[in-house]
Amino acid sequence: MARIAWISKKDVQGKTFDTVVIGGGPAGYSAAVYAKRFLLNTIVIAKLIGGQLTLTDYVDDYPACRKIKATDLVNRFKRHAEDFGVKTYWGDSVESFEKTGDGKLYKITTKKGVELYAKSIIVAVGTKRRKLGIPGEKEFSGRGVSYCSVCDAPLYAGKDSVIVVGGGDAAFEGALLLSGYVKKVYLVHRRKHFRAKPFFVERVLTKPNIEILVDSVLTEIGGDKLVRYAKVKNKITGEEKEINVDGVFIEIGFEPDKEWAVKNGLNVDNAGYIIVDDWMRTNLPGVFAAGDCTNKWPNFRQVVTAAAMGSIAAYSAFNYLQENNLL
Numbered sequence: 007m008a009r010i011a012w013i014s015k016k017d018v019q020g021k022t023f024d025t026v027v028i029g030g031g032p033a034g035y036s037a038a039v040y041a042k043r044f045l046l047n048t049i050v051i052a053k054l055i056g057g058q059l060t061l062t063d064y065v066d067d068y069p070a071c072r073k074i075k076a077t078d079l080v081n082r083f084k085r086h087a088e089d090f091g092v093k094t095y096w097g098d099s100v101e102s103f104e105k106t107g108d109g110k111l112y113k114i115t116t117k118k119g120v121e122l123y124a125k126s127i128i129v130a131v132g133t134k135r136r137k138l139g140i141p142g143e144k145e146f147s148g149r150g151v152s153y154c155s156v157c158d159a160p161l162y163a164g165k166d167s168v169i170v171v172g173g174g175d176a177a178f179e180g181a182l183l184l185s186g187y188v189k190k191v192y193l194v195h196r197r198k199h200f201r202a203k204p205f206f207v208e209r210v211l212t213k214p215n216i217e218i219l220v221d222s223v224l225t226e227i228g229g230d231k232l233v234r235y236a237k238v239k240n241k242i243t244g245e246e247k248e249i250n251v252d253g254v255f256i257e258i259g260f261e262p263d264k265e266w267a268v269k270n271g272l273n274v275d276n277a278g279y280i281i282v283d284d285w286m287r288t289n290l291p292g293v294f295a296a297g298d299c300t301n302k303w304p305n306f307r308q309v310v311t312a313a314a315m316g317s318i319a320a321y322s323a324f325n326y327l328q329e330n331n332l333l
């Protein structure tokens with residue numbers, strides 16, 4: 007029998023669930039799998055499925071899944087949850103949640119105006135892309151400025167040159183991918199040391215068409231209808247040069263949606279990540295958080311850590327529901 011894994015507005019409007027998972031990435035679907043294991047009536051609300059996994063090419067370090075295409079891994083997460091009976095309300099996002107009058111439930115309101123109720127919530131909303139904030143960045147966004155090498159690299163096939171900004175896994179992975187499409191790739195990083203895994207760094211160093219510019223920052227992006235140049239400044243010497251490029255790929259990581267978290271009463275750290283304890287409990291009773299949106303293991307935000315956090319959050323939600331006689 008065909009599975010119906012998607013649900014619509016009318017299936018959630020006014021309904022009450024044991025656990026509502028907010029977010030459809032590895033943390034969210036892992037939480038959903040475990041919540042179902044605890045026989046909790048669970049749904050996932052997700053604007054997009056896959057979270058940051060949709061922005062990467064292959065995943066080679068998720069245990070038991072050797073060199074798997076990121077989109078396949080996303081599907082496996084989702085299908086696993088679906089096989090357990092989890093339904094996803096997709097294409098909408100949670101605007102707010104607040105305790106109801108009796109204090110037993112949370113009323114959740116979505117951007118599309120749907121209202122539903124949850125006995126517990128698992129927040130797995132991930133993070134959003136960090137911007138450089140330099141002249142030309144906004145103006146040329148989508149016209150040569152990209153925030154996703156994996157998504158947009160093929161559009162640059164045969165072009166002369168591009169710049170990738172950043173020193174993490176995404177920048178290195180992006181530079182490697184682009185080096186197969188474009189004649190010359192400049193990798194611009196603001197310091198000498200790289201955050202990227204040595205495996206990626208070693209591979210980049212073997213590519214003759216990738217030039218790494220360290221201690222350097224972009225100061226301006228310019229062009230006509232499309233990006234034509236970027237200005238790169240060496241922070242040590244102060245020298246600034248204009249490089250002709252067809253595209254600028256900004257791969258400088260992600261930041262949490264601090265405003266959303268604070269608005270909903272969640273305590274966050276200075277950077278805006280939701281503060282959780284070892285059991286993924288937030289400051290709000292019955293609200294747990296998992297994955298990249300939390301302050302757990304900063305600088306090591308991996309699929310495996312997100313999935314682990316999701317499972318722990320579900321376990322904690324189950325304990326909370328039992329202890330408070332909510333099941």
Ligand code: NAP
Pocket residue numbers: 062064065066067136137138171172173174175176177179196197199200201202257258259260305306307308
């Ligand atoms: P990241 O690890 O946070 O690295 C961001 C990089 O951008 C850092 O090198 C940082 O410099 C630089 N940066 C930050 N703000 C900047 C600014 N305003 N101007 C210039 N440079 C700036 O982010 P990511 O590379 O996007 O990776 C995010 C997570 O996904 C990581 O956990 C990563 O391991 C994971 N990931 C994994 C894979 C894979 O394994 N296949 C692929 C992609 C991503 P500093 O180093 O100086 O701070």
